[in-house]
Amino acid sequence: MNAQGLYIGERSASALAEEFGTPLYVYDCASIARRVQQLREHMPPGLSLHYAIKANPMPELVRFLGERVDGMDVASAGELQTALDNGMAGADISFAGPGKRDEELALAIGTGVTLSVESPGELQRIADIGQRLGMQPRIALRINPAFRLKAAGMHMGGAASPFGIDEEQAPGVLQQVATLPVRLRGLHIYAGSQNLSAPHLVEAQNAIFELAFRLAGYFPDGIEWLNIGGGFGIPYFPGEQALDIAPIADNLDKRMAESESRLPGCEIVLELGRYLVGEAGVYLCRIIDRKVSRGRVYLVTDGGMHHHLAASGNFGQVLRKNFPLRVANHVDNPEKETVTVVGPLCTPLDLLGDRVELPKAGPGDLIAILQSGAYGYSASPLEFLSHPRPEQVLL
Ligand SMILES: *Cc1c(COP(=O)(O)O)cnc(C)c1O
Numbered sequence: 172m173n174a175q176g177l178y179i180g181e182r183s184a185s186a187l188a189e190e191f192g193t194p195l196y197v198y199d200c201a202s203i204a205r206r207v208q209q210l211r212e213h214m215p216p217g218l219s220l221h222y223a224i225k226a227n228p229m230p231e232l233v234r235f236l237g238e239r240v241d242g243m244d245v246a247s248a249g250e251l252q253t254a255l256d257n258g259m260a261g262a263d264i265s266f267a268g269p270g271k272r273d274e275e276l277a278l279a280i281g282t283g284v285t286l287s288v289e290s291p292g293e294l295q296r297i298a299d300i301g302q303r304l305g306m307q308p309r310i311a312l313r314i315n316p317a318f319r320l321k322a323a324g325m326h327m328g329g330a331a332s333p334f335g336i337d338e339e340q341a342p343g344v345l346q347q348v349a350t351l352p353v354r355l356r357g358l359h360i361y362a363g364s365q366n367l368s369a370p371h372l373v374e375a376q377n378a379i380f381e382l383a384f385r386l387a388g389y390f391p392d393g394i395e396w397l398n399i400g401g402g403f404g405i406p407y408f409p410g411e412q413a414l415d416i417a418p419i420a421d422n423l424d425k426r427m428a429e430s431e432s433r434l435p436g437c438e439i440v441l442e443l444g445r446y447l448v449g450e451a452g453v454y455l456c457r458i459i460d461r462k463v464s465r466g467r468v469y470l471v472t473d474g475g476m477h478h479h480l481a482a483s484g485n486f487g488q489v490l491r492k493n494f495p496l497r498v499a500n501h502v503d504n505p506e507k508e509t510v511t512v513v514g515p516l517c518t519p520l521d522l523l524g525d526r527v528e529l530p531k532a533g534p535g536d537l538i539a540i541l542q543s544g545a546y547g548y549s550a551s552p553l554e555f556l557s558h559p560r561p562e563q564v565l566l
Pocket residue numbers: 223225226244267361364365400401402403442443444445446545
């Protein structure tokens with residue numbers, strides 16, 4: 172941000188809005204590359220870095236990241252196809268998620284993808300489809316651990332979940348696996364998301380390694396692949412601090428040294444979504460109208476919750492908070508104003524900024540929502556009210 176307004180990479184927001192129109196998602200490659208570089212510098216050299224595509228499945232972005240990470244995690248046949256079409260080898264892809272359809276399983280088995288098995292029923296279907304195709308499915312058991320990564324610390328006690336096989340059931344299921352024509356590669360243990368506390372992430376990773384060490388005895392050929400999840404968060408709201416990855420890297424160094432003896436030859440995978448792409452994205456929309464209602468100033472934009480559900484507070488937030496908002500174009504107005512930024516939808520849910528202080532702005536000016544590179548476009552109800560879809564640009 173300078174006197175000319177907001178820059179995204181080398182380009183000014185105004186020029187981008189002019190060239191591509193609004194509303195618009197802009198993703199900055201250089202920022203994504205820096206993030207990967209920073210992880211490579213800090214994390215143990217043997218650690219595999221995966222991208223969880225559901226954070227942002229834009230094909231050009233997937234291709235760009237594909238050249239920089241060791242693998243990808245997908246959650247549907249559609250995401251799997253995107254990964255394959257953009258240069259990822261099936262052997263470097265893992266596929267998790269409940270309710271995988273037979274066609275999805277067949278595509279994964281046929282392309283050598285590692286399937287994270289979510290239930291005993293799914294395990295049986297995978298084995299049956301593999302036999303029908305004459306191929307040996309590559310699988311990992313996804314475990315629903317008896318602990319959870321919580322903002323306030325580890326939650327012990329083990330919640331019910333549609334994801335993974337309960338830790339308590341894992342020994343029984345592993346015995347069932349031994350009787351089936353599948354290649355058991357390892358474990359997938361994912362404890363949570365959007366965490367900004369290094370101590371909590373360290374605690375969760377330690378619990379994940381402990382669990383893997385405990386279950387290793389049930390693997391006749393040893394564990395060759397361990398996906399320890401991710402959960403690295405990015406700061407969205409006032410008062411939140413960026414995650415300090417140094418203590419996590421130090422701890423992983425120790426755990427990986429330990430796993431060299433306890434899980435010899437095992438590949439350790441860290442799967443990250445928003446941490447890789449979230450901060451690299453900006454959503455731009457243009458103010459169409461400014462109105463005052465009973466003393467409250469509304470800026471009405473051409474963007475809204477139909478493009479950016481997360482910024483409206485309706486994607487996983489319990490108490491609604493404002494994403495970081497800026498007036499993105501040249502606004503040399505030192506005068507500030509408290510405004511409520513809304514979209515064009517006929518619902519009070521269509522709220523992008525609730526009573527935020529911004530430089531005074533009006534019709535024609537641009538609003539930018541930062542931290543919008545993950546769970547934006549693809550996590551929004553784009554069809555709702557039949558407005559045009561926003562463009563997406565990778566710089
Ligand atoms: C969604 C998901 C991720 C990515 O989560 P982020 O918060 O974007 O890092 C990783 N692993 C699994 C299993 C997921 O479901």
